[in-house]
Amino acid sequence: MSELSRRGFLKLCAGSVAAVSLSQVLLPELAKAAPASGNPPVIWIQGASCTGCSISLLNSGQPGMKEILTEIIDLKFHPNVSAAAGDLAMKVIDDTRDAGKYYLVVEGAVPTKNGGIYCTVGERDGKHVIFQDRVKELAKNADAVIAIGTCASYGGVAAAKPNPTGCKGVDAVLKEAGIETPVVNIPGCPIHPDWFVGALAHILLFKEVPELDKIGRPTVFYGKCVHDNCPRRQYFDASVFAKNFSEPGCLLEIGCKGPLAHCDSFDRLWNSGVNWCIKSGAPCLGCTEKDFPDCATPFYERMPGVNLPGITASADAVGGVLGVAVAAGIGAHLVGSIAKGRTGKKEEGGGGINADDLS
Template sequence: MDNMGSPMIAEPEAKGVSRRDFIKVCSVAAAAVGLPAWAGEKMAENVGKKKPSVVWLHFQECTGCTESLLRTSHPDVGSLILDLVSVDYHETLFAAAGKQIEAALDDAKKAGGYVLVVEGAIPKKEDGIYCIVGGKKATDSLVECAEKAAAIICIGSCSSWGGVPSAAPNPTEAVGAPEILKAKGINKPVITLPGCPANPYNLLGTVLQFATFGTLPALDEKGRPKFAYARVIHEDCPRRPHFDAGRFAQVFGDEGHRNGWCLYKLGCKGPQTHANCSLLDFCEVPGAWPVGIGHPCVGCTEQGIVFNKSIYENLPIEKPTAPMAYPAIHPEHGVVGSSPVAVGLGGAVIGALVGAGYVASKKIAESDKGEKKE
């Protein structure tokens, strides 16, 4: 214990990471899944006692999710994640190879009870020539590891629903891990974290919540945590005020584009893309996501959009006004005052935003008409 009565986090401090930074990462991970600040301290304390075991499988993918995790900084979250969990099998990170690494996987499966993280799509084609690891087909390796797991997390769009490998013509018949697990009758909790890549904090928060409290975040019908995928990019986009005002960049590099105007007309898929990219910075770098660097959202979390629609194709805005135009009055996480004044202000703001959404959609139509005349 330190002089404030708090448990010491000895291992990270021995590696040059302060207790404050260690708890900060746990707190951010807790906040990412919608837990209060005290949950971060509880996670840090729990990790000090016993790290959750993780088995990480690679299949058809580019390893981008792993690389994104390892390249976080301020502090070095990549190193901290390796301190927060016990990675008992990971082909990219292990120094061992061949029989040694396969022995490590066998030991982990014997112990069981681990969190299984799956990165990459699974080829369904049964000719035995695609994605053979350790002499086993991807489907067999996935099922064997899933049977011994306590929970399964599919990180990235490839493992969630097929991603890049499933793009037409899909010669390997690649699909996401959930489809294979369902077909094989694996009755385990399966969480999907689509993204190309997925945000490391979405993974870390989910793993630590399960390890600390024995619970999983609330999931939607696709197995995605609602804390990260309940809202679409368009709702929380920093360029959203320009959409409401009817200000749109027409071409890359024009005055509107340089001044941060809405990118919808350049093909932004934000109105149909469920993700928290605009709320949770990648690598703790503000603006480190497509819209933040001036490029339209490409819809990387959505199976029917990315790798299926033209990158600069305009998609319909399904909900140009309520409820997309404003946050819920009673959000799932957090509390809003219920006084008459608060309710009145909320109604005024909502009314203004709904009106703005209508005006914006009208201006899009008027702008399109003007362009056609020209």
């Protein structure tokens, strides 16, 4: 039994930032939690995806990830790292499924149109096995399912309009099939390695899924609005907005979707703590949200319905409104009506506050 309490675990996850990889910090606790019978088997399969989440995980730059994959869990199958291929690899999947007591990780969306023929994984009795069927049969016997990336969580890029292959998120597919295995969504395009490690660690340590928000994300990683924690927030409050990527100022007018995005990238950072989207000068695209990418397009244009000059509403208010409006395509009238009264007239040329004053 691990000595790490849930309170301590949440504090550790929330405080794990650039200097220390979460995988390294949790390694001793995970080792203690490993059952005497052996490390828990994990099957990792990929559907409609670019494998970007796998690459992000494997390129985390921390040796702790290697130790987790080889010493803490028993990775039975992964399309990018497994030595086996063909019938031998499929036999490993089937044998693990039949033995039970394993965890399923799904990367990529699930094509469902025309019987799901647009994605297959292996063969059985001389016939292709549809990915949709593979997900269902593996999820049915799994202790838990982790949907890695926005595509697996909600459909993501693969399900963007017009979605010709009928892609859906894993949880939606399982619910339609009446399969009640718990699903943890880890959205992101791609994911941060800590988000996966933390979710897996919680499941292994406490034998239950972590606390999830309304769309199935662990609240410890996805409970904060990006806009509310943005290092450029002072520009927003002062109504100073960049017109080009090289300029100082809030990036809302050049496409930042921070008010509708929820994750802790601003704290956790990427590439071993080097950088993240906003710090590198790029606007947030809201890639952790359920309706991404459709809710974020056009990527580099201001979200409709947000009157930028003189906004004094709190980011929580703006973010909350946009979060609701995203489902309806960010309704301009809804957002505008709530922002009304909080906007002032800004003179041409940037108003009375200059970006240099905040630099």
